[in-house]
Amino acid sequence: MHQTSGLRESAAAFPLPTVVDDAAERRHANRAVGWSAAGLAVTGLLELAVALVSGSVGLLGDALHNLSDVSTSLVVFLGFRISRRAATERYPYGYDRAEDLAGVGIAVVIWASAVLAGIESVHKLLEHGTTSHVGWGIAGAAIGIAGNQVVARYKLRVGRRINSATLIADAKHSWLDALSSAGALLGLIGVLAGAPWADPVAGLVVTLFICHVGWEVTSDVTHRLMDGVDPDIVTSAEDAVMRIDGVRHAHARARWTGRTLRLEIEAWLDATTTVAASDALGRNAADRIAHDLPEVRSLTWIARAV
Protein backbone atom coordinates (compact mmCIF):
# COMPACT_ATOMS: atom_id res chain seq x y z
CA MET A 1 0.00 0.00 0.00
CA HIS A 2 0.86 3.61 -0.32
CA GLN A 3 2.84 5.17 2.50
CA THR A 4 0.71 8.26 2.93
CA SER A 5 -2.65 6.50 2.73
CA GLY A 6 -3.26 6.53 6.48
CA LEU A 7 -2.63 10.24 6.60
CA ARG A 8 -4.85 10.88 3.61
CA GLU A 9 -7.75 8.83 4.93
CA SER A 10 -7.72 10.60 8.23
CA ALA A 11 -7.49 14.03 6.65
CA ALA A 12 -9.79 13.63 3.64
CA ALA A 13 -13.46 14.21 4.09
CA PHE A 14 -14.23 12.33 0.89
CA PRO A 15 -12.60 9.22 -0.56
CA LEU A 16 -10.43 9.75 -3.62
CA PRO A 17 -10.61 6.64 -5.77
CA THR A 18 -7.30 6.45 -7.59
CA VAL A 19 -3.91 7.14 -6.19
CA VAL A 20 -0.72 7.75 -8.13
CA ASP A 21 1.67 5.13 -6.84
CA ASP A 22 4.76 7.27 -6.66
CA ALA A 23 6.50 5.48 -3.79
CA ALA A 24 9.14 3.94 -6.07
CA GLU A 25 9.75 7.24 -7.86
CA ARG A 26 10.11 9.03 -4.56
CA ARG A 27 12.68 6.47 -3.51
CA HIS A 28 14.65 7.12 -6.71
CA ALA A 29 14.37 10.87 -6.23
CA ASN A 30 15.46 10.58 -2.60
CA ARG A 31 18.47 8.49 -3.56
CA ALA A 32 19.46 11.04 -6.22
CA VAL A 33 19.11 13.90 -3.74
CA GLY A 34 21.07 11.94 -1.12
CA TRP A 35 24.02 11.11 -3.37
CA SER A 36 24.09 14.64 -4.80
CA ALA A 37 24.17 16.09 -1.28
CA ALA A 38 27.06 13.79 -0.34
CA GLY A 39 28.99 14.82 -3.47
CA LEU A 40 28.34 18.51 -2.83
CA ALA A 41 29.33 18.17 0.83
CA VAL A 42 32.75 16.76 -0.17
CA THR A 43 33.12 19.48 -2.84
CA GLY A 44 32.14 22.26 -0.42
CA LEU A 45 34.41 21.06 2.41
CA LEU A 46 37.42 20.76 0.06
CA GLU A 47 36.73 24.27 -1.23
CA LEU A 48 36.33 25.60 2.31
CA ALA A 49 39.68 24.10 3.38
CA VAL A 50 41.46 25.64 0.37
CA ALA A 51 39.65 28.97 0.92
CA LEU A 52 40.89 29.15 4.53
CA VAL A 53 44.48 28.32 3.52
CA SER A 54 44.60 30.71 0.53
CA GLY A 55 42.43 33.53 1.85
CA SER A 56 40.39 33.49 -1.37
CA VAL A 57 36.96 35.02 -0.69
CA GLY A 58 35.66 33.94 -4.10
CA LEU A 59 36.29 30.36 -3.09
CA LEU A 60 34.92 30.98 0.41
CA GLY A 61 31.63 32.23 -1.05
CA ASP A 62 31.42 29.28 -3.41
CA ALA A 63 32.15 26.83 -0.57
CA LEU A 64 29.44 28.45 1.61
CA HIS A 65 27.01 28.28 -1.29
CA ASN A 66 27.67 24.57 -1.88
CA LEU A 67 27.43 23.78 1.84
CA SER A 68 24.15 25.72 2.18
CA ASP A 69 22.82 23.69 -0.76
CA VAL A 70 23.75 20.55 1.19
CA SER A 71 21.96 21.84 4.29
CA THR A 72 18.95 22.48 2.04
CA SER A 73 18.85 18.81 1.08
CA LEU A 74 19.27 17.72 4.70
CA VAL A 75 16.48 19.97 5.92
CA VAL A 76 14.16 18.91 3.08
CA PHE A 77 14.89 15.28 3.90
CA LEU A 78 14.16 15.89 7.58
CA GLY A 79 10.94 17.75 6.76
CA PHE A 80 9.92 14.93 4.44
CA ARG A 81 10.54 12.37 7.18
CA ILE A 82 8.49 14.29 9.75
CA SER A 83 5.67 15.00 7.29
CA ARG A 84 5.03 11.26 6.86
CA ARG A 85 3.81 10.90 10.44
CA ALA A 86 0.13 10.05 10.75
CA ALA A 87 -2.38 12.68 11.83
CA THR A 88 -3.28 12.91 15.52
CA GLU A 89 -6.03 14.68 17.43
CA ARG A 90 -3.61 17.49 18.20
CA TYR A 91 -2.47 17.71 14.56
CA PRO A 92 -5.58 16.58 12.68
CA TYR A 93 -4.14 17.55 9.27
CA GLY A 94 -0.96 15.57 9.90
CA TYR A 95 2.59 16.91 9.81
CA ASP A 96 2.71 18.04 6.16
CA ARG A 97 3.50 21.60 7.13
CA ALA A 98 6.85 20.46 8.55
CA GLU A 99 8.18 20.77 5.01
CA ASP A 100 7.10 24.39 4.74
CA LEU A 101 8.64 25.09 8.14
CA ALA A 102 11.85 23.45 6.91
CA GLY A 103 11.76 25.82 3.93
CA VAL A 104 11.91 28.80 6.29
CA GLY A 105 15.02 27.28 7.91
CA ILE A 106 16.65 26.84 4.51
CA ALA A 107 15.98 30.46 3.54
CA VAL A 108 17.63 31.65 6.77
CA VAL A 109 20.75 29.50 6.13
CA ILE A 110 21.09 30.78 2.55
CA TRP A 111 20.71 34.46 3.47
CA ALA A 112 23.18 34.05 6.35
CA SER A 113 25.80 32.58 4.00
CA ALA A 114 25.17 35.42 1.50
CA VAL A 115 25.78 38.01 4.26
CA LEU A 116 28.97 36.26 5.40
CA ALA A 117 30.38 35.92 1.86
CA GLY A 118 29.45 39.55 1.07
CA ILE A 119 31.07 40.98 4.23
CA GLU A 120 34.29 39.00 3.68
CA SER A 121 34.48 40.14 0.04
CA VAL A 122 33.91 43.83 0.85
CA HIS A 123 36.51 43.70 3.66
CA LYS A 124 39.09 42.14 1.39
CA LEU A 125 38.38 44.62 -1.40
CA LEU A 126 38.65 47.68 0.91
CA GLU A 127 41.68 46.42 2.81
CA HIS A 128 43.49 45.26 -0.36
CA GLY A 129 43.81 41.77 1.10
CA THR A 130 46.10 39.29 -0.59
CA THR A 131 45.62 35.73 -1.78
CA SER A 132 48.24 33.03 -1.18
CA HIS A 133 48.56 29.49 -2.56
CA VAL A 134 46.75 30.61 -5.72
CA GLY A 135 47.54 27.26 -7.40
CA TRP A 136 45.67 25.43 -4.63
CA GLY A 137 42.85 27.93 -4.94
CA ILE A 138 42.55 27.24 -8.67
CA ALA A 139 42.46 23.51 -7.95
CA GLY A 140 39.71 24.13 -5.35
CA ALA A 141 37.60 26.11 -7.84
CA ALA A 142 38.12 23.38 -10.46
CA ILE A 143 36.79 20.84 -7.92
CA GLY A 144 33.78 23.12 -7.44
CA ILE A 145 33.09 23.18 -11.18
CA ALA A 146 33.57 19.42 -11.60
CA GLY A 147 31.55 18.51 -8.48
CA ASN A 148 28.57 20.61 -9.54
CA GLN A 149 28.71 19.39 -13.14
CA VAL A 150 28.71 15.74 -12.05
CA VAL A 151 25.80 16.37 -9.66
CA ALA A 152 23.88 18.33 -12.34
CA ARG A 153 24.21 15.52 -14.90
CA TYR A 154 23.22 12.88 -12.38
CA LYS A 155 20.10 14.80 -11.25
CA LEU A 156 19.12 15.51 -14.86
CA ARG A 157 19.43 11.81 -15.82
CA VAL A 158 17.36 10.57 -12.85
CA GLY A 159 14.94 13.51 -13.18
CA ARG A 160 14.21 12.71 -16.84
CA ARG A 161 13.87 8.99 -16.11
CA ILE A 162 11.27 9.40 -13.35
CA ASN A 163 9.79 12.57 -14.90
CA SER A 164 10.42 14.76 -11.85
CA ALA A 165 10.18 18.48 -12.53
CA THR A 166 11.73 19.21 -9.13
CA LEU A 167 14.79 17.12 -9.83
CA ILE A 168 15.23 18.61 -13.32
CA ALA A 169 14.98 22.12 -11.85
CA ASP A 170 17.50 21.06 -9.22
CA ALA A 171 19.85 19.88 -11.97
CA LYS A 172 19.62 23.33 -13.57
CA HIS A 173 20.47 24.86 -10.19
CA SER A 174 23.60 22.67 -9.93
CA TRP A 175 24.57 23.64 -13.47
CA LEU A 176 24.34 27.34 -12.50
CA ASP A 177 26.40 26.54 -9.40
CA ALA A 178 29.17 25.24 -11.66
CA LEU A 179 29.09 28.71 -13.28
CA SER A 180 29.47 30.26 -9.82
CA SER A 181 32.56 28.11 -9.21
CA ALA A 182 33.85 29.25 -12.60
CA GLY A 183 33.48 32.84 -11.33
CA ALA A 184 35.71 32.01 -8.35
CA LEU A 185 38.18 30.40 -10.78
CA LEU A 186 38.27 33.53 -12.99
CA GLY A 187 38.99 35.67 -9.93
CA LEU A 188 41.96 33.50 -8.99
CA ILE A 189 43.29 33.55 -12.56
CA GLY A 190 43.00 37.34 -12.33
CA VAL A 191 45.10 37.31 -9.14
CA LEU A 192 47.68 35.17 -10.92
CA ALA A 193 47.72 37.72 -13.77
CA GLY A 194 48.59 40.51 -11.31
CA ALA A 195 45.13 41.87 -10.32
CA PRO A 196 44.71 41.17 -6.57
CA TRP A 197 41.24 42.82 -6.58
CA ALA A 198 39.93 40.09 -8.94
CA ASP A 199 39.35 37.65 -6.05
CA PRO A 200 37.15 39.94 -3.89
CA VAL A 201 35.26 41.01 -7.01
CA ALA A 202 34.67 37.32 -7.81
CA GLY A 203 33.56 36.95 -4.16
CA LEU A 204 30.91 39.65 -4.72
CA VAL A 205 29.71 37.93 -7.91
CA VAL A 206 29.42 34.63 -6.03
CA THR A 207 27.50 36.49 -3.29
CA LEU A 208 25.01 37.67 -5.94
CA PHE A 209 24.56 34.03 -6.97
CA ILE A 210 23.75 33.12 -3.36
CA CYS A 211 21.28 36.04 -3.15
CA HIS A 212 19.55 34.77 -6.29
CA VAL A 213 19.08 31.33 -4.73
CA GLY A 214 17.93 32.96 -1.47
CA TRP A 215 15.34 35.00 -3.35
CA GLU A 216 13.96 31.95 -5.18
CA VAL A 217 13.71 29.86 -2.02
CA THR A 218 12.13 32.72 -0.05
CA SER A 219 9.47 33.53 -2.65
CA ASP A 220 8.59 29.83 -3.01
CA VAL A 221 8.25 29.34 0.75
CA THR A 222 6.23 32.55 1.15
CA HIS A 223 3.87 31.49 -1.64
CA ARG A 224 3.20 28.20 0.16
CA LEU A 225 2.86 29.73 3.61
CA MET A 226 0.31 32.16 2.13
CA ASP A 227 -1.66 29.13 0.80
CA GLY A 228 -0.87 30.23 -2.76
CA VAL A 229 -1.74 27.79 -5.51
CA ASP A 230 -1.60 27.59 -9.31
CA PRO A 231 -4.93 29.20 -10.39
CA ASP A 232 -5.31 26.50 -13.10
CA ILE A 233 -5.89 23.91 -10.35
CA VAL A 234 -8.95 25.81 -9.14
CA THR A 235 -10.44 26.39 -12.60
CA SER A 236 -9.85 22.79 -13.76
CA ALA A 237 -11.49 21.43 -10.60
CA GLU A 238 -14.53 23.69 -11.12
CA ASP A 239 -14.72 22.69 -14.80
CA ALA A 240 -14.55 18.98 -13.95
CA VAL A 241 -17.33 19.23 -11.35
CA MET A 242 -19.64 21.49 -13.39
CA ARG A 243 -19.64 18.92 -16.23
CA ILE A 244 -21.47 16.48 -13.91
CA ASP A 245 -25.25 16.16 -14.48
CA GLY A 246 -27.08 17.38 -11.40
CA VAL A 247 -24.46 19.96 -10.40
CA ARG A 248 -25.78 23.46 -11.08
CA HIS A 249 -22.70 25.37 -10.06
CA ALA A 250 -19.42 24.75 -8.25
CA HIS A 251 -16.78 26.71 -6.39
CA ALA A 252 -13.37 25.24 -5.65
CA ARG A 253 -10.61 26.20 -3.25
CA ALA A 254 -7.25 24.49 -3.08
CA ARG A 255 -4.13 24.74 -0.97
CA TRP A 256 -0.94 22.85 -0.36
CA THR A 257 0.13 21.61 3.02
CA GLY A 258 3.64 20.43 2.29
CA ARG A 259 3.31 17.90 -0.52
CA THR A 260 -0.44 17.36 0.01
CA LEU A 261 -2.80 19.25 -2.29
CA ARG A 262 -6.15 19.72 -0.54
CA LEU A 263 -9.26 20.58 -2.52
CA GLU A 264 -12.60 21.87 -1.25
CA ILE A 265 -15.59 21.74 -3.59
CA GLU A 266 -18.75 23.65 -2.81
CA ALA A 267 -21.43 22.30 -5.20
CA TRP A 268 -24.89 23.79 -5.71
CA LEU A 269 -27.48 21.03 -6.28
CA ASP A 270 -31.25 21.06 -6.74
CA ALA A 271 -32.96 21.48 -3.38
CA THR A 272 -34.77 18.17 -3.89
CA THR A 273 -31.51 16.19 -4.21
CA THR A 274 -31.34 13.47 -1.55
CA VAL A 275 -28.32 13.04 0.68
CA ALA A 276 -27.61 9.70 -1.03
CA ALA A 277 -27.72 11.35 -4.48
CA SER A 278 -25.43 14.14 -3.28
CA ASP A 279 -23.01 11.53 -2.00
CA ALA A 280 -23.06 9.78 -5.39
CA LEU A 281 -22.38 13.12 -7.14
CA GLY A 282 -19.46 13.67 -4.77
CA ARG A 283 -17.98 10.27 -5.63
CA ASN A 284 -18.38 11.07 -9.32
CA ALA A 285 -16.58 14.38 -8.71
CA ALA A 286 -13.79 12.54 -6.87
CA ASP A 287 -13.39 10.20 -9.90
CA ARG A 288 -13.13 13.10 -12.32
CA ILE A 289 -10.77 15.08 -10.14
CA ALA A 290 -8.51 12.06 -9.60
CA HIS A 291 -8.31 11.85 -13.40
CA ASP A 292 -7.90 15.56 -14.22
CA LEU A 293 -5.82 16.57 -11.20
CA PRO A 294 -3.88 13.50 -10.03
CA GLU A 295 -1.87 15.62 -7.58
CA VAL A 296 -4.97 16.18 -5.38
CA ARG A 297 -4.63 14.10 -2.22
CA SER A 298 -7.60 15.27 -0.20
CA LEU A 299 -11.12 16.26 -1.26
CA THR A 300 -13.85 17.90 0.78
CA TRP A 301 -17.32 17.85 -0.80
CA ILE A 302 -19.82 20.45 0.41
CA ALA A 303 -23.33 20.17 -1.05
CA ARG A 304 -25.49 23.31 -1.13
CA ALA A 305 -29.09 23.72 -2.23
CA VAL A 306 -29.78 26.09 -5.10
Ligand SMILES: [Zn+2]
Ligand atom coordinates in the same frame (compact mmCIF):
# COMPACT_ATOMS: atom_id res chain seq x y z
ZN1 LIG B 1 23.32 26.37 -5.34
